Amino acid sequence: MRKQQVAVRAGAFDIEVWEAGSGTPVLFLHGEGGPTWTSFHDALTERYRVIAPVHPGYGESTGNDQLQDLPDLIYYYLDFLDQLKLRDLPLIGHGLGGMVATELAAVQPDRFTALVLIAPMGLWLADDPVQDFFVMSPADLAAALYHDQDSTAARAAAETPTEGDARIEFHLERAKSMATAAKYLWPIPNRGLAKRLHRVTAPTLVVWGASDRIASPRYAEAFRERIAGARVEIVEEAGHLPQEEHPASVAELTSAFLAEVDQNAGRASALSR
Template sequence: MSTFTPHTVPLPGGFADNTVLTGGDGTPVVFLHGLFGQSWEGFLDDLAAGHKVYAPAHPGSAEPEDLTRLDHLWDLLLYYHDLFERLGLDRFDIVGHSFGGMVAAEFAATYPERVRKLVLIDALGLWRDDAPVRDHVVVAQPELPGLLYHDLEHPDVAALLAGMQDPTANIEATVHVFSTVASTSHFIWPIAERGLAKRLRRIKAETLVLWGAEDRLVPAVYAEEFAAAIPDARVELIERAGHVPQLERRAEVTAQIGKFLA
């Protein structure tokens, strides 16, 4: 059973408040969500068993007007700097998935003294012509589940997809997904590469790169690209998992992250 509390965090600069989901107790861990919206994922319950977990929403996903104040990636990093200051976080661990992994890596490279340990899960941010990242914005809707998940018959995946079959059943959730896609695409479309490869060398945090071995959205070859560029980084491929291994292989991902952050 999920046990988290939403906390409204006011921010300077005219931004809307950020509703940060928090749970657990212990050393602080920030989770930055992926392309399709803030949620308290099941593996965060596992992580919160030994840590104080903070799961903010990416700016613009709740209030689109925020995007008018975020012209480029540097503005986004300053936004998170202010948010973490308001949360009273000085030195902490970051776990980032997909788009959130890109932001986590950028933050760790820009503020290397702030991040103790870094976990990147199927992160965006790099580009190889021989292994292009698929464009999730323009892909046909029926094709999207196959890009995100390896096993569409997995009970948790099937339950999630069943809830997406009728967008009118939960209009609020549908709007939230579209708003989040718009907010993340603001920084990565049409290609997520913004020079991160040149900055990864600045990361001082011990880094774990987790990747779904069957990721069809961001191919697993990028796991080695991240690890090769980040000092003191190692890779763990999650077999039989796609772009969201923390859903398809929750127990394995939880065990890997828990051991690494201990």
């Protein structure tokens, strides 16, 4: 995986972009917790050129102060896509990134060939509210994020550096990332996406961890009901980060879905010829 900086909107944003693989591009938008690159991403690079930009306000991406609310972020991403001349590509998003991906697919439905949403934010069920992850301690958060508390990933998430510069850097980066997430998800992660979901025409796969204790799998159904033709895959023994807990199987689900979409598109274009 290589990292590079990309200037967007004449340098108003200097964006960190992670990329690997070759072939058809796929855009991956990371979740509220911040950018990660795992074996899930590596598995996708076997067939795709995976492009994973870091949202403004996270990591080395700048320009956050120019974004006041979700519409600003969506227009920024349209500029980003234009800058990289990206169109006719699948979109994958997790959590906050899933919310952004869905918004993009609603605002420019013709631009994207498929949508894979992994535990996306954006809907709100009053009788099954998304948990307030902003107020959780690192230990509580790890318990909510992972099915298996003893997994390496869960343990690593619960541990925070306690000394020296590492401690300061960790807390500052976390403060910066969470403040950015709050811009789009505070006080509750609902910015009216439900009103726009009918515009999504890309074939859509919704992936949810059966043990997601941030947003229950009922949300998968809520997305399916509102996006025409959407399919749901529930990943057993996975929490809010199924692509980290079960990278191989979630990558497999994703690849198979994208291949099927390609095939169908091929058939459709053959028919139209």
